[in-house]
Amino acid sequence: MRSLRLRFAIAVARSASATSKLLGHKGETLPGRILLAIEPEAISLLAQGKEVILVSGTNGKTSTTKAVTSIVSQLGPVATSGSGSNLAWGAANALMSLAPYAVLEIDELHLPSIIAQTDPTIVLLLNLTRDQLHRMHEVKRVADRWHVECSEATNTIFVADIDDPYINYSIVNAINVVRVSFGGRTHPDGAVCPRCGNYLTWVRGNYSCTCGLSNKINELKFKKGSASHRNAILANIVGEIVGADPVEFTESALERTVTKEMAGKKAHFRLTKNPASWTEALQGDLHHDVVLVLNARQVDGIDTSWLWDVSFKALKGHRVFVCGERALDMAYRIHVEGISPEVVESVDVAISLATGSEISVLSAYTAFFELVM
Amino acid sequence: MLEIIRIHNELLGTYGDRGNSDVLQYRAGLRKIKARVTDISYLDPLPRTGDIYLLGGAEDAAQLLSLTALRKGSILARAANKGAVVLAICAGFQLLGTKYITRDEEFAGLGLLDVSTAPGDKRLVGDIAVKSPLFELPLTGFENHSSVTTLGSEAKPFASVISGNGNGVAGLDGAMSENVFGTYLHGPVLARNPEFADLLLERALGTSIEPVVDDLATEYAKWRRALI
Numbered sequence: 001m002r003s004l005r006l007r008f009a010i011a012v013a014r015s016a017s018a019t020s021k022l023l024g025h026k027g028e029t030l031p032g033r034i035l036l037a038i039e040p041e042a043i044s045l046l047a048q049g050k051e052v053i054l055v056s057g058t059n060g061k062t063s064t065t066k067a068v069t070s071i072v073s074q075l076g077p078v079a080t081s082g083s084g085s086n087l088a089w090g091a092a093n094a095l096m097s098l099a100p101y102a103v104l105e106i107d108e109l110h111l112p113s114i115i116a117q118t119d120p121t122i123v124l125l126l127n128l129t130r131d132q133l134h135r136m137h138e139v140k141r142v143a144d145r146w147h148v149e150c151s152e153a154t155n156t157i158f159v160a161d162i163d164d165p166y167i168n169y170s171i172v173n174a175i176n177v178v179r180v181s182f183g184g185r186t187h188p189d190g191a192v193c194p195r196c197g198n199y200l201t202w203v204r205g206n207y208s209c210t211c212g213l214s215n216k217i218n219e220l221k222f223k224k225g226s227a228s229h230r231n232a233i234l235a236n237i238v239g240e241i242v243g244a245d246p247v248e249f250t251e252s253a254l255e256r257t258v259t260k261e262m263a264g265k266k267a268h269f270r271l272t273k274n275p276a277s278w279t280e281a282l283q284g285d286l287h288h289d290v291v292l293v294l295n296a297r298q299v300d301g302i303d304t305s306w307l308w309d310v311s312f313k314a315l316k317g318h319r320v321f322v323c324g325e326r327a328l329d330m331a332y333r334i335h336v337e338g339i340s341p342e343v344v345e346s347v348d349v350a351i352s353l354a355t356g357s358e359i360s361v362l363s364a365y366t367a368f369f370e371l372v373m
Numbered sequence: 374m375l376e377i378i379r380i381h382n383e384l385l386g387t388y389g390d391r392g393n394s395d396v397l398q399y400r401a402g403l404r405k406i407k408a409r410v411t412d413i414s415y416l417d418p419l420p421r422t423g424d425i426y427l428l429g430g431a432e433d434a435a436q437l438l439s440l441t442a443l444r445k446g447s448i449l450a451r452a453a454n455k456g457a458v459v460l461a462i463c464a465g466f467q468l469l470g471t472k473y474i475t476r477d478e479e480f481a482g483l484g485l486l487d488v489s490t491a492p493g494d495k496r497l498v499g500d501i502a503v504k505s506p507l508f509e510l511p512l513t514g515f516e517n518h519s520s521v522t523t524l525g526s527e528a529k530p531f532a533s534v535i536s537g538n539g540n541g542v543a544g545l546d547g548a549m550s551e552n553v554f555g556t557y558l559h560g561p562v563l564a565r566n567p568e569f570a571d572l573l574l575e576r577a578l579g580t581s582i583e584p585v586v587d588d589l590a591t592e593y594a595k596w597r598r599a600l601i
Contacts, residue, residue: 130387133387133388133517134498134499134515134517137496137498137517137519138387138432138433139432140432140434191383191384191415191435192432192434192435192438193434197434197437197438198438199415302499302500303388303515303517303559305388305390305515305559305560305561307389307392308389308390308391308392308395308564309386309389309391328589328592328593328596329593331589331593332593335590336392336395336396336399337395
């Protein structure tokens, strides 16, 4: 039974949500904030009696959360957070629903506190790489926090992609873990063992350390593949644990890609927000005309130094347009790599100048949302 | 052939500093000067014959591993004594000092610069602009560190801070001695400030180099100065 204060908090939050939507907002942040202001315990109170599943990681959170949601939906109604609404108030907002299941995408820095508050059934940990370092500071700092909380969450089953040494370190002391390995990939920030500080030995995408941390010790092993391939499998493992049938996803279903008709051409937008996701995107198929959009607001990361850790060689031979608030950061970066960029005012201008009928647009976080959501 | 040695990029490569070698090679190429960039990992011996050695920023554990490896044979200090150019950013700069103190331990540094580094009380993160006596215009970059670096009596500051924190004390950033340069500026600093790249090339070659016109580089540096 929900307490009087909790019910009052929900009522106020819901009316705020309606007002906020009338004003044209997506209405996910404000009600959650109000709910938590009136009832600071709301997340933990609302999570009681629900099967809560949390999804976190640097890349793939939103699309994997959607995949898990669609799998679990076979069992009954699922409360879930909206696109990218992954802080405490996003979780609070989603949990107001009476659905018996909740599948929530959670920001990396917020994950420990949300685990502590929701006592989740399952937590899916995807990966940890460099992202928004002005906020995260160091990858290891995030992993240390996960490590502590995962050790304490004794009721929770962790599904962990341990090809990422930071993920393996996070769950190394957890009680219930499904360690999943695909092998065949390296880690851009994985030179040092996050557990003991020694130099990790990497051989063909497998790592091991003198302290024993290794991805060769796992419960489930699958063939290697793209991020979409891996995340589809991870989502289905979560589904299997709660008793749902497996669902097959196309490769593109788990990419943050959106296709839009613009000026009679097809523009394929893909979210690229840090070295790992840029590298993944540049390894994929690209059309002859490519547009790179770079911003540097808070959620994009205000420091763009990381552009120099990405190889843009794949763009050689392509016609490359560059735009966004930090277009010149990108333009000079690829200029030094021997690619001549055309700096343009906007994606619209780039699309109108493009000669092909299909265009690849690789876009920073905030620009992606403005352009396609 | 100008030999550029990128030291332990897998350890000292957290904040994009690998771009410094790309820019050096690129700007050497604009003058038809051949330059080769060699990556030296933690497991490789450090070559003695480099013309320019580069060290970047790192997380704590990686920084200590790098320090351990670089102590062997004092190769970097010997190369610097013979006039090789050394550019060290952030964690790399801290390693060049005489002392490096963490929350738990104290380590002797490589001793190329008379500076010592200790933990500060807050993380220093954000855009930074500095004025170095080496250049007419301010340099810009981005800093992200929590340690504070104090200059000893023999150290010369690399620059004074216009905005941001730099060393975290005395309104100074970095340190320098002969051809050894340490700074807290990421960006990468040579991408954001092409005149600094040219100065390092000149020092490495021991001769002045002709100015080049790279409009995009100039426009970029100017735009970045205006942004701060």
